[in-house]
Amino acid sequence: MFRVDRDGGTLSVTVPRNAIDAELLRQSAASVNGGAHARVVEDGAAVVVEVTAGDGAAAGAAASALFGRANGYPAFPAGTLEGFRNAERPVVSCIVLLPFNDLFARHVLLPSIIHSSRGHDIEIIVVLAGFGVDREPFQHLRMAESEMACISKGYNLGVEMARGEYVALFHDDCYVADPEWIGRALAALADPGVGAVTPELDSWFGLPVAKGVPLVMRRRDWREVGGYDEYYFVGVEDMDLTCALRARGQRVERLDVRYAHLRGMGSSLVAHESPHQLKQLFGYQVLPRTAIAGVHRDAMQRLVSQPFIRFLEGQYHLHFLEKFGDFLADNGVDVPMRREMYAHMRHPHLLTPAVAYASNREKLLDAYREMMNVDELARPV
Template sequence: MQINTEITINHLLQSIKSIYFQDDGKHLYLHLPSSFLPVSSSSVIASDVDLEHQNNNNLSLLTFRGIDALSRYYNAQLYFSRCWNRPIIPFLDLNKYQPPTDPIMSCIIVINENDKYVRNIQLPSLLSQQNSNLIELIIVNNGSRSIEYLNKAFSPIRVIDSEWGCVGRAYQAGADASSAEILAFLHDDCMPTDQNWLVTLFKTIQNNGIGIISQHVIPFQLGYICDHIIPPLPHAKAYPLVITRANLELVGGWDINHFIGFEELDLSLATLDHSLDVRQIEIGFLHESGLSTILKYLVNHSGLREAFGLGAIPADVISRLHKAAMSKLSKSEVGRIITRDQLRYVLQSHPKALERVGTRNVHSAMSKLKKLYQRDGSILDRRSEMVDFDRNISITST
């Protein structure tokens, strides 16, 4: 199946404004841009789905039937899983979730904007895998939704509140509230898909000398800031990032001074500081390319949030929206100042780790960052300005 790959970002944003949901108690009606649907979408039409192309406004009307709202939403999710060849997530009634009394792993999910995806896709995926009855689930509200709304949406899963925007603080709040000895941290746009992911991670993290294991460890490049004089740094990513409670405490926990980015790089370097390894492990997973970043910095739209929660947007469209959101951030001078200062803060905090990875000239890198720091000032001394930047850079669509 194919979709129109010539869609421009402006067209995407205009199309997203056309996304519309209505549930009349018997049917879920969903308008989507026709360009979002596969050319051969009729091949995935099931008995509980009607599809009508409306060429006059370039929209397709999909009608999903079901005996109740949950079944209608599940039918929609199943349809789009078939459309985009994504993992089919079993239907799950969260009301039947029972927190284990003696969990072997605590899964801590930080929600920024993407609560619908977590509720409809991520949590069902986590709880449909083998041994999921041994997982303690904790949702951390990173200030994007009201705690009352999330408590209702995710009951009976525990939801805790954290300071708006500070992901490191949110991860640490989740760790402090958890009870298992092994902790798994996840973004709100990813999920393991391997049936045995829990057992695999559990066994691996118990090996001596391993501090962090992650499905994806990207080589962090300092790029133009330091002219590549520091080799790529191991950068574990939270989809998921797994660490024992003992090792998290050993390295000093998540650094709560990180406001935008670098919290995972900081924890990775702190792990190297203590002569522990950051390891990549191969388990099946799906990462949806920064859904929260799109909602936060590019377009804040209730229809798009719902569409993400059904898996209705194809992966290449999500990828282009994410690139547009990151481009918007990178063009902001305040954003560049924040990035440089956060990087300076990380590097000066972990000299042992930099020595361990074989840096050739960290002093030169720090000198360059120090000059930028002296010119721009410290972001840690301008927290109110940083918060204003994060709030004002987003575009709200109505």
């Protein structure tokens, strides 16, 4: 079992022996710096790593660097986040939506943006959209508060605040590890026929879907297309934006840069029974990619078992089909069949309280809270 225990300036991290290379862990522990000390102890079927530093924050930073190296994640110079300052006249506005996954953003995502953007004028805007987040590490950045976990509204608010000619939208479960990412993105967007670029294009029945890992656009295009449709609370907004760009004749292209999308950290924190533990495991980079994928799979199974989630999935897709039916049909999508499928998904819940969630945001937020372990999510790390 993966576990993190904290006692003042000491972090004790337990991992299954078969989940990590103990020798590589020892090598990583030997290279810990910044005044921290680490030791590795094998205890039966587990390996225990104790990291000690002057305080909990320093121990956490050292643990994140140690496990990052052991798991093959990137490492960044100490103080990368703390030493960054927004440009007075940014060219690119990097927008991070942060509901709950603040430790990962602090130790991995934000340092990756800063380190990979050297030589470019950027600003970072953190949109808080949850609770239990330690704001102190982000005070020197630009911050805003938005509705809990509402992806579309949070990113729209961030773009409204942006000063750059370009915006780059980042999910809170990714990182970029390529110093060429801005140069390549801006070179692609020099073509007015390109509406957006991203390293990751998902597929919905053969149509591309641009993911925010990051999603880079001209701010002017974002505003002209209307940004994310705030009808969607979570999900479908990326499909909607992609189709909106393509329907007006612009392309969405894949950006060839080094990045990683550790998919599903946000939804896993919402659905997991021990989100306080999970937040630390994510933030200190303890979990290998295979373990993160397993956690995400279990979280999604729990989420889709909720009647109101199934109802919303059907309702949101019907809204999407209503907006883009003609465009989708012209691109080979069997729209009548999809309408029937999503109407059937929604139908069993039409006579239940779930129907109110699509039109009453307060009820929707209450339903999300009922799924969460709120007390654990709200606990500071």
